[in-house]
Amino acid sequence: MSLVIRGGTIIDSEGEKKADVAIGDDGLITEVSSNLKGEEEIDASGCIVTSGFVDLHSHLREPGQEDAETIETGARGGALGGYTALIAMPNTTPAMDCLAVIEQVRALGEKSVCEIIPTGTMTVGRNGEQMSPMGELVDAGVGIFTDDGNGLQDPRLMRRIMEYSTGLTHRLGRPVVLAQHCEVEALSSGGYMHEGAWSSRLGIPGQPAEAEELMVSRDIALVRLTGAHMHFQHLSTAGSVEMVRLAKQEGLPITAEATTHHFSLTDESCASYDPVFKVHPPLRTDQDVIAVRKGLSDGTIDAIATDHAPHTDHSKEKSFDEAPPGMLGLETAFSVSLEDSGLDLPQILALLSWRPAAIAGVLDRHGNTVSIGAKANLCVIDPDITWTVSGNLMASRSSNTPYEGRRLRGRVRHTIQSGEAVVIDGEIQR
Amino acid sequence: MNSTPSRSLLSIEGMTKSDIEEILDLTDTFDEIGRRPIPKVPALRGRTVATVFFENSTRTRLSFETAARRLSADTMSFGAGSSSLSKGESIRDTVEVIEAYGADVLVVRHPAAGIAQRIDNWTDALVVNAGDGCHEHPTQALLDAYTLRKHKGSLNGLRIAIVGDIRHSRVARSDVLAFTMLGAEVVLVAPPTLLPPSLEGWPVTISYDLDEVLPTLDVCYLLRMQNERISEGLIPSVREYTADYGLNIKRAATLPKDALICHPGPTNRGIEIEAAVASDPRSVILDQVSNGVSIRMAVLFLLLGSGRNLGATSELEGGQ
Incomplete structure (x- = not known):
């Protein structure tokens, strides 16, 4: 067991439940239940865990x-x-x-x-x-x-x-x-x-x-x-x-x-x-x-x-x-x-x-339910945080956002790509 | 984006009735200067006015440059045809270069709507919109209002028809706003294809029948008809347009004796206006041209001069 997303509320196509998610080295979800422990843990308290x-x-x-x-x-x-x-x-x-x-x-x-x-x-x-x-x-x-x-x-x-x-x-x-x-x-x-x-x-x-x-x-x-x-x-x-x-x-x-x-x-x-x-x-x-x-x-x-x-x-x-x-x-x-x-x-x-x-046609690996055996393509959302849009701070090479300067509520906190945490706390990891 | 309102002159929209009246009142002074033996005052000595024309125009550019010189400003001019734009330089870069040469005012014309407003965001120099696409041409509306006021005393209660290609006309957009703000009633006369797609919020009435409208008018304002409207499928032919919407001698006879005939120029004699009508005593077309210089002197003076307190300045006394 390598990675655990702790303390979040899962929302997927089958509904909503509070549970931790454990992800194995093969990039698949190995366990969905409470109080899971892992070598690496990502905090999701107060957040939504979804595909x-x-x-x-x-x-x-x-x-x-x-x-x-x-x-x-x-x-x-x-x-x-x-x-x-x-x-x-x-x-x-x-x-x-x-x-x-x-x-x-x-x-x-x-x-x-x-x-x-x-x-x-x-x-x-x-x-x-x-x-x-x-x-x-x-x-x-x-x-x-x-x-x-x-x-x-x-x-x-x-x-x-x-x-x-x-x-x-x-x-x-x-x-x-x-x-x-x-x-x-x-x-x-x-x-x-x-x-x-x-x-x-x-x-x-x-x-x-x-x-x-x-x-x-x-x-x-x-x-x-x-x-x-x-x-x-x-x-x-x-x-x-x-x-x-x-x-x-x-x-x-x-x-x-x-x-x-x-x-x-x-x-x-x-x-x-x-x-x-x-x-x-x-x-x-x-x-x-x-x-x-x-x-x-x-x-x-x-x-x-x-x-x-x-x-x-x-x-x-x-x-x-x-x-x-x-x-x-x-x-x-x-x-x-x-x-x-x-x-x-x-x-x-x-x-x-x-x-x-x-x-x-990618339901085999994206948009799946957050369940054992599913590919761990997930994101963790903080629905309450507010932030201000700035084109210059975006990862894109361009900055042509029509929302420049706008205050928005809710933001993606972590993103898991095939079991790898590629975004943690809004920061790209590689 | 600028957080404070710009002092630039970008559009009639956003101006108040008193803004317009202030310019018209000041124009009387400059009109007088224009009739002096040496029509030149030192008001803007040491200031630089740049005409930045991304679209060909002779009349408007000459009018602004004449106005600037009568105020003793230096002028420089940029024309898109023979410039770095054809080498791929962006508008923003071009504007920054002209500003670096020391221009205090950029007089801008461009074939696309909104460019004067964009340039105003990019530069510390003041901007005068000398026509942006199909949007506005505010100094034309000011000189039109000035011309009508001079001949009629006031625009209040005047019934004015604007006839022709209103859809593509920046003059019409500015005139509608200025004329109605000053109390005139405006009727747009054109086939539906030459009207804007939506007139929601426009303080105007519409007519497709010039003959019906003419006897009711104080002012008949004709717009230039362009040949490309035929290839765009907007009218069948110039012949049919002239037959239905051209001001010929027969039609002009139905226009009241004290009415005025206006045209922003250049005129297409024989198309929107019959040659003999252009020289009708009711035509004030050349008067519009000369008033254009006076209006632009007033505009440049208000933007660059020492302020609005004309009594306290000798800037308007004759120079050497």
């Missing part, structure tokens, strides 16, 4: 934009935020559209403090024109395909990719997940924030909510046609949430995520003209924020994701039109969820851990 978080949507920027983030720094931020697995988006340079790049990302991930799970692109070079080698990538264990950063515009090609993916289920051992960034570019291009009262007043060209909703609507129809598993990324409008709600009632194989910023911030933030608030899909209205929270609470939305999108300071020191979209999320997701989602703690943990783990 590590799984982010369905991380941009780790490597290869290609290592000045903004690397897999190592992204994973550090993830571990500090309670994550034990990050699903790495494939819009790197070069894109993750072939085995070589996937293998490179995996190899870099092996050395990092989170499990890095690469996704594959749906089209070669994310060009929206030619299907990527999905079969080859599935055989290498890739289970999620996305052109994230862009939606796949061509409905005919989208249909073909959906059809093709359904023929790969037996090779993956579960349905392939197609993850869509819903944005009809013919409606959104030239727009830099949500189109509405604020964009009109600020003189910033807008993107209408319908740019997202038309693609959600299209893809629901194509799921009905093809039977493919579609995962909608970063839902941001009331209309999108309602369409997904109805599609799920119909029994279609659809899942969805929402980001922390889409239930905590609105388009009013853009009044500062600070491009730190520029993101795709854009920050929407109060009504949309309320709809996203409702979707999270009633199960329409399956997961809280970060869309962690690091950008260097100098790339954000541009006009609102010219700066790249995206904001940091990994180190603030839990606290912002606790502050702003309106959900109770067990619901938040489900949305951060076991429900996204199920979508990613």
